[in-house]
Amino acid sequence: xxxxxxxxxxxxxxxxxxxxxxxxxxxxxxxxxxxxxxxxxxxxxxxxxxxxxxxxxxxxxxxxxxxxxxxxxxxxxxxxxxxxxxxxxxxxxxxxxxxxxxxxxxxxxxxxxxxxxxxxxxxxxxxxxxxxxxxxxxxxxxxxxxxxxxxxxxxxxxxxxxxxxxxxxxxxxxxxxxxxxxxxxxxxxxxxxxxxxxxxxxxxxxxxxxxxxxxxxxxxxxxxxxxxxxxxxxxxxxxxxxxxxxxxxxxxxxxxxxxxxxxxxxxxxxxxxxxxxxxxxxxxxxxxxxxxxxxxxxxxxxxxxxxxxxxxxxxxxxxxxxxxxxxxxxxxxxxxxxxxxxxxxxxxxxxxxxxxxxxxxxxxxxxxxxxxxxxxxxxxxxxxx
Amino acid sequence: xxxxxxxxxxxxxxxxxxxxxxxxxxxxxxxxxxxxxxxxxxxxxxxxxxxxxxxxxxxxxxxxxxxxxxxxxxxxxxxxxxxxxxxxxxxxxxxxxxxxxxxxxxxxxxxxxxxxxxxxxxxxxxxxxxxxxxxxxxxxxxxxxxxxxxxxxxxxxxxxxxxxxxxxxxxxxxxxxxxxxxxxxxxxxxxxxxxxxxxxxxxxxxxxxxxxxxxxxxxxxxxxxxxxxxxxxxxxxxxxxxxxxxxxxxxxxxxxxxxxxxxxxxxxxxxxxxxxxxxxxxxxxxxxxxxxxxxxxxxxxxxxxxxxxxxxxxxxxxxxxxxxxxxxxxxxxxxxxxxxxxxxxxxxxxxxxxxxxxxxxxxxxxxxxxxxxxxxxxxxxxxxxxxxxxxxxxxxxxxxxxxxxxxxxxxxxxxxxxxxxxxxxxxxxxxxxxxxxxxxxxxxxxxxxxxxxxxxxxxxxxxxxxxxxxxxxxxxxxxxxxxxxxxxxxxxxxxxxxxxxxxxxxxxxxxxxxxxxxxxxxxxxxxxxxxxxxx
Numbered sequence: 001x002x003x004x005x006x007x008x009x010x011x012x013x014x015x016x017x018x019x020x021x022x023x024x025x026x027x028x029x030x031x032x033x034x035x036x037x038x039x040x041x042x043x044x045x046x047x048x049x050x051x052x053x054x055x056x057x058x059x060x061x062x063x064x065x066x067x068x069x070x071x072x073x074x075x076x077x078x079x080x081x082x083x084x085x086x087x088x089x090x091x092x093x094x095x096x097x098x099x100x101x102x103x104x105x106x107x108x109x110x111x112x113x114x115x116x117x118x119x120x121x122x123x124x125x126x127x128x129x130x131x132x133x134x135x136x137x138x139x140x141x142x143x144x145x146x147x148x149x150x151x152x153x154x155x156x157x158x159x160x161x162x163x164x165x166x167x168x169x170x171x172x173x174x175x176x177x178x179x180x181x182x183x184x185x186x187x188x189x190x191x192x193x194x195x196x197x198x199x200x201x202x203x204x205x206x207x208x209x210x211x212x213x214x215x216x217x218x219x220x221x222x223x224x225x226x227x228x229x230x231x232x233x234x235x236x237x238x239x240x241x242x243x244x245x246x247x248x249x250x251x252x253x254x255x256x257x258x259x260x261x262x263x264x265x266x267x268x269x270x271x272x273x274x275x276x277x278x279x280x281x282x283x284x285x286x287x288x289x290x291x292x293x294x295x296x297x298x299x300x301x302x303x304x305x306x307x308x309x310x311x312x313x314x315x316x317x318x319x320x321x322x323x324x325x326x327x328x329x330x331x332x333x334x335x336x337x338x339x340x341x342x343x344x345x346x347x348x349x350x351x352x353x354x355x356x357x358x359x360x361x362x363x364x365x366x367x368x369x370x371x372x373x374x375x376x377x378x379x380x381x382x383x384x385x
Numbered sequence: 386x387x388x389x390x391x392x393x394x395x396x397x398x399x400x401x402x403x404x405x406x407x408x409x410x411x412x413x414x415x416x417x418x419x420x421x422x423x424x425x426x427x428x429x430x431x432x433x434x435x436x437x438x439x440x441x442x443x444x445x446x447x448x449x450x451x452x453x454x455x456x457x458x459x460x461x462x463x464x465x466x467x468x469x470x471x472x473x474x475x476x477x478x479x480x481x482x483x484x485x486x487x488x489x490x491x492x493x494x495x496x497x498x499x500x501x502x503x504x505x506x507x508x509x510x511x512x513x514x515x516x517x518x519x520x521x522x523x524x525x526x527x528x529x530x531x532x533x534x535x536x537x538x539x540x541x542x543x544x545x546x547x548x549x550x551x552x553x554x555x556x557x558x559x560x561x562x563x564x565x566x567x568x569x570x571x572x573x574x575x576x577x578x579x580x581x582x583x584x585x586x587x588x589x590x591x592x593x594x595x596x597x598x599x600x601x602x603x604x605x606x607x608x609x610x611x612x613x614x615x616x617x618x619x620x621x622x623x624x625x626x627x628x629x630x631x632x633x634x635x636x637x638x639x640x641x642x643x644x645x646x647x648x649x650x651x652x653x654x655x656x657x658x659x660x661x662x663x664x665x666x667x668x669x670x671x672x673x674x675x676x677x678x679x680x681x682x683x684x685x686x687x688x689x690x691x692x693x694x695x696x697x698x699x700x701x702x703x704x705x706x707x708x709x710x711x712x713x714x715x716x717x718x719x720x721x722x723x724x725x726x727x728x729x730x731x732x733x734x735x736x737x738x739x740x741x742x743x744x745x746x747x748x749x750x751x752x753x754x755x756x757x758x759x760x761x762x763x764x765x766x767x768x769x770x771x772x773x774x775x776x777x778x779x780x781x782x783x784x785x786x787x788x789x790x791x792x793x794x795x796x797x798x799x800x801x802x803x804x805x806x807x808x809x810x811x812x813x814x815x816x817x818x819x820x821x822x823x824x825x826x827x828x829x830x831x832x833x834x835x836x837x838x839x840x841x842x843x844x845x846x847x848x849x850x851x852x853x854x855x856x857x858x859x860x861x862x863x864x865x866x867x868x869x870x871x872x873x874x875x876x877x878x879x880x881x882x883x884x885x886x887x888x889x890x891x892x893x894x895x896x897x898x899x900x901x902x903x904x905x906x907x908x909x910x911x912x913x914x915x916x917x918x919x920x
Contacts, residue, residue, distance in 0.1 A: 021575050072822025074753045085749045092747045096740040106711050111729065114650060114719030121718055130718050134919050135656035143708040144659075151663070153698040154747065157698075159690045161749045166686040178902050181806040183525075215683075216607030220520045221616060223681055223756060227822040231586065231752020234681050237519060238610025239617060241683035254834075258682075258756045260513045262520060263433050266827035340831070 005381025040226030076080030079245040081230040170212035178214045181222030181235035183266035197287040204273045204285040206280035207250040215241040226255030247274035269339030291316045331385040350377040394474035401458025412446035424844035426832035436828035437511040443513030450490045457639040460576045466882035469561025469898045474554035482547035489541025496533035511535035518608030518619035536592045549583035563900040572640030578668040582629040590626035594793030624675035632671040636774025642728045648878045649725035650717030658707045670699045682752045696746035724799030728780030734770025757818025767811045789887040796804035796860040803853030810846030814839040879904035
């Protein structure tokens with residue numbers, strides 16, 4: 001009965017899948033940077049990617065080639081650690097398949113023989129039990145020793161790979177980046193003598209250069225996982241971890257938090273933009289600049305400064321809040337809400353109006369701004385390129 | 386009332402198993418809701434808070450209120466009967482343990498009504514079944530739901546400890562004349578090792594939970610990184626309990642297989658002494674593998690290598706068991722009754738769970754796969770394909786003994802095949818979605834990652850499994866009311882419980898039996914060629 005109800009409910013949700021979802025897919029793979037589709041209330045009728053043009057300033061007209069939109073498979077590595085893990089994985093998988101075939105083969109054979117033997121006994125009318133075999137020392141030694149040897153080999157191979165990947169000092173010429181996990185967004189800091197650059201959720205790195213990533217947490221345990229670049233590593237409060245990767249090619253690499261961290265664990269997405277080295281330098285230089293002060297949006301800036309926004313968000317020269325993402329160059333990003341909604345005017349406005357509508361349980365409160373204030377502050381934020 | 390005041394090990398055992406099955410239905414429904422939500426990308430049937438409660442309660446219930454009580458229940462039922470004793474060593478302690486378990490379970494579920502959460506509404510724990518600090522601190526888990534989680538599990542844990550003491554005392558002190566330890570039915574060895582593991586592991590969890598309770602209620606700072614406490618300490622303590630716990634959940638099922646497979650192969654268990662050694666070996670090694678749950682914590686290459694190696698090592702004794710079961714089947718005359726189907730399915734599924742376990746012992750591979758759906762697939766192959774299949778096999782095997790009635794074979798086979806197909810549909814695709822980068826415990830996922838089809842297949846498996854369970858329930862109710870009478874020994878088996886009536890009298894045996902080998906009834910049935918000659 002319950003099963004039938006479940007079937008009906010399942011069918012209903014499957015049929016109810018909006019055509020828009022698949023449309024987003026094709027758009028994303030066909031035309032440039034993939035952006036996860038927005039949730040229903042602010043979904044664009046024409047898909048999500050074109051929305052980026054609606055921003056006041058298009059961030060990078062000559063976008064680098066995208067290496068596989070939406071792909072997070074561990075089988076498509078684009079970085080030395082993940083590639084080495086894949087090679088090791090294939091080896092272990094092959095050994096396991098071998099064991100699987102042997103063991104299941106013997107099981108099937110035992111079943112077939114056993115059934116045949118029972119039938120034969122019945123036809124002959126034999127009532128005696130089959131021969132009782134209590135054990136066999138040579139056989140039992142064999143199936144103890146052989147697995148031990150296999151296990152020994154696997155251990156050696158594993159330890160070698162651990163030593164290759166789990167290095168304790170940064171690779172040569174590495175760029176150090178600090179990732180800090182927050183409920184439920186990512187902070188990225190680029191320590192630099194010329195001034196620290198702080199951004200959120202979208203991490204830019206130069207392609208072809210090792211990245212030494214220092215992992216910290218501001219609240220609970222999170223885990224940094226971008227499968228195509230490296231294995232995951234936890235971000236633990238009170239305990240600093242390091243990991244590293246080196247993107248082979250320019251492009252966008254997707255990932256998300258992999259350690260359950262509370263209500264919105266599912267929407268703590270990571271976007272790593274591997275830029276060509278010059279493009280990365282340009283990006284870094286642009287991020288280092290102070291926030292733009294556009295007199296046409298002074299009203300929005302006033303709203304931002306007058307309400308509680310500034311308690312949590314930094315905009316260089318205007319506020320220095322630390323609890324939420326740094327907004328100094330918000331408009332240079334593609335997404336908001338930790339990577340799950342494309343950044344455009346409509347989405348940003350809806351987000352400021354009531355973040356919990358889009359991301360239930362989100363720590364950013366609704367400030368109950370009126371329509372005019374919302375417009376003003378949205379326009380202001382969109383100038384922060 | 387007779388049941389409520391009973392100290393009879395058989396009545397307590399049946400209550401354990403019955404209560405465990407009720408919790409199984411509840412936890413199964415919780416899983417079904419999760420699969421409904423995940424059937425397609427960006428679904429919004431269930432909101433994130435509810436989803437997080439569902440997976441927390443599903444995991445906690447299945448481990449502590451389904452697996453533990455059902456397996457301890459079988460131990461309770463079978464140990465005195467199989468070692469030829471009249472009851473457990475401490476019958477009243479036994480009843481005490483059972484009622485603690487019931488109270489702990491109800492306390493946990495009372496959280497749905499009683500734990501005022503952040504929103505003022507009733508709410509269940511939502512910190513995951515391993516409740517990582519500091520998500521469990523007052524800062525991040527407001528309200529009382531986490532306290533319910535701590536107390537419910539702690540109370541039922543005390544029950545498990547008393548039961549373990551009882552198992553050890555009964556097995557070591559109350560075997561019938563002639564039954565040396567090496568003539569004990571294999572399930573006795575399994576339960577003995579399980580009881581020791583319970584006594585080593587559960588107090589660690591209880592201690593950690595008391596520390597957490599102090600953190601939450603009295604302002605201690607054991608797990609609070611802000612004040613020099615350690616979030617990683619919780620993981621060490623929890624998994625020092627948590628990994629032996631996995632073996633607590635699987636060893637009794639190994640015991641079921643080791644009893645059922647010989648009966649329906651018509652052969653003695655192959656390699657009894659090596660099987661004992663492997664069981665004890667698993668018990669010891671299982672105490673030294675806990676940090677393989679922590680390969681992404683950043684323990685460093687040395688510790689990672691050590692725990693990878695011990696984890697590989699435990700596959701050797703586990704493999705021995707599989708091979709010995711194959712050796713038992715080999716050359717036998719196989720009767721594929723429902724219990725035999727389930728234990729054969731157990732072997733086939735457990736091999737898969739074991740092999741994915743080897744992949745996960747490969748530390749760098751776990752850096753990718755840890756906390757992904759691959760892990761969810763892996764441990765369901767072990768705990769569902771393993772433990773639950775073993776439990777169903779055991780229910781079909783010993784139901785006639787406990788009730789005096791036979792379950793219907795045709796319905797039983799339907800249950801097996803529906804569960805087998807539904808199980809494979811649900812859990813096999815999880816390995817794929819995990820390798821495609823899908824983390825566990827997310828209430829929804831992006832549409833562009835290629836995960837949707839695998840999740841849909843997973844969800845489609847759910848109603849198939851539900852149908853299997855529904856048929857089983859119908860079968861059980863029908864058999865209780867008008868099943869064919871079983872007789873003392875319907876399977877023509879060889880251990881002592883089949884030598885008494887079905888159901889056995891309260892005193893189990895009119896005369897305390899004696900035995901001359903590990904298969905006392907074989908010796909009685911084949912006086913011309915008894916086992917005693919070969920031991």
